[in-house]
Amino acid sequence: MPLPPSKANGYEATPLPLPDMPPPPLRPFQKLAKKQRALEILSRLKVMYPEAPCSLDYTSPVQLMVATMLAAQCTDARVNKVTPALFQRFPDAAALAGADLLALEELVRSTGFYRNKAKNIQAAAHKIVTAFDGEVPKTMAELTTLPGVARKTANVVLAHAFGIHEGVTVDTHVKRISALLGLTKQTEPVKVEQDLMKLLPQKDWENWSIRLVYHGRAVCTARTPQCLKCELLDVCPGAAKVRQTAAKAAKARDDRKAKASVGEM
Numbered sequence: 497m498p499l500p501p502s503k504a505n506g507y508e509a510t511p512l513p514l515p516d517m518p519p520p521p522l523r524p525f526q527k528l529a530k531k532q533r534a535l536e537i538l539s540r541l542k543v544m545y546p547e548a549p550c551s552l553d554y555t556s557p558v559q560l561m562v563a564t565m566l567a568a569q570c571t572d573a574r575v576n577k578v579t580p581a582l583f584q585r586f587p588d589a590a591a592l593a594g595a596d597l598l599a600l601e602e603l604v605r606s607t608g609f610y611r612n613k614a615k616n617i618q619a620a621a622h623k624i625v626t627a628f629d630g631e632v633p634k635t636m637a638e639l640t641t642l643p644g645v646a647r648k649t650a651n652v653v654l655a656h657a658f659g660i661h662e663g664v665t666v667d668t669h670v671k672r673i674s675a676l677l678g679l680t681k682q683t684e685p686v687k688v689e690q691d692l693m694k695l696l697p698q699k700d701w702e703n704w705s706i707r708l709v710y711h712g713r714a715v716c717t718a719r720t721p722q723c724l725k726c727e728l729l730d731v732c733p734g735a736a737k738v739r740q741t742a743a744k745a746a747k748a749r750d751d752r753k754a755k756a757s758v759g760e761m
């Protein structure tokens with residue numbers, strides 16, 4: 497039986513089948529109102545991916561903020577390789593603010609866009625020290641005043657470091673899959689976020705994002721989504737063509753069987 501996503505297995509696990517349900521291709525499409533569909537998907541995602549931890553390694557809010565900034569255009573696994581040495585040398589906001597910029601750049605180089613990332617990390621740390629007494633602020637309004645910190649990073653920090661849900665983290669997986677699931681027609685992350693906030697319970701805003709990221713890695717991949725194995729197939733408007741093709745193939749199979757049984761008579 498496949499393992500649920502976890503740090504140990506790199507979040508690559510295939511989701512578990514839902515109890516008491518036929519395999520996805522055999523389920524009839526359920527035409528649900530948007531909010532009802534969002535809640536149905538949310539409850540299935542919770543069964544498919546029971547654990548929803550943040551996949552970045554950190555031991556303090558400032559470390560989580562830095563790791564999230566480094567994760568832009570980079571994998572979490574790569575970031576987790578870089579941060580142990582980074583945080584050993586510069587463990588808190590004061591150390592990061594006073595860091596030698598070239599040394600900082602060198603430590604984060606492999607995450608890409610390293611000059612910009614190092615500059616923003618240092619500037620954000622400096623502002624945390626000078627404007628917030630060395631503590632990462634706990635509101636969206638304050639966090640997004642930090643250089644290099646936009647809503648996505650702020651949402652991750654607020655949810656995982658402080659248990660505060662001010663928004664939905666929208667990355668490429670969340671944007672793409674939420675659109676396939678018919679929950680938004682928007683393309684700008686901020687507008688996608690607003691749509692999702694209207695549909696989902698506030699306490700689930702962050703775990704929705706994490707679970708969709710798992711799903712985007714394990715099943716609904718950008719290049720070749722595995723719709724016929726997907727537990728969301730019967731509630732996913734974006735898979736209409738796949739369902740039609742599967743229905744045609746099933747009908748052709750049934751017709752062949754019927755013809756063969758007539759021939760045997």
Ligand code: SF4
Pocket residue numbers: 673676677715716717721722723724726727728729732734735
């Ligand atoms: S049915 Fe297909 S498109 Fe829809 S969420 Fe699943 S894998 Fe993605």
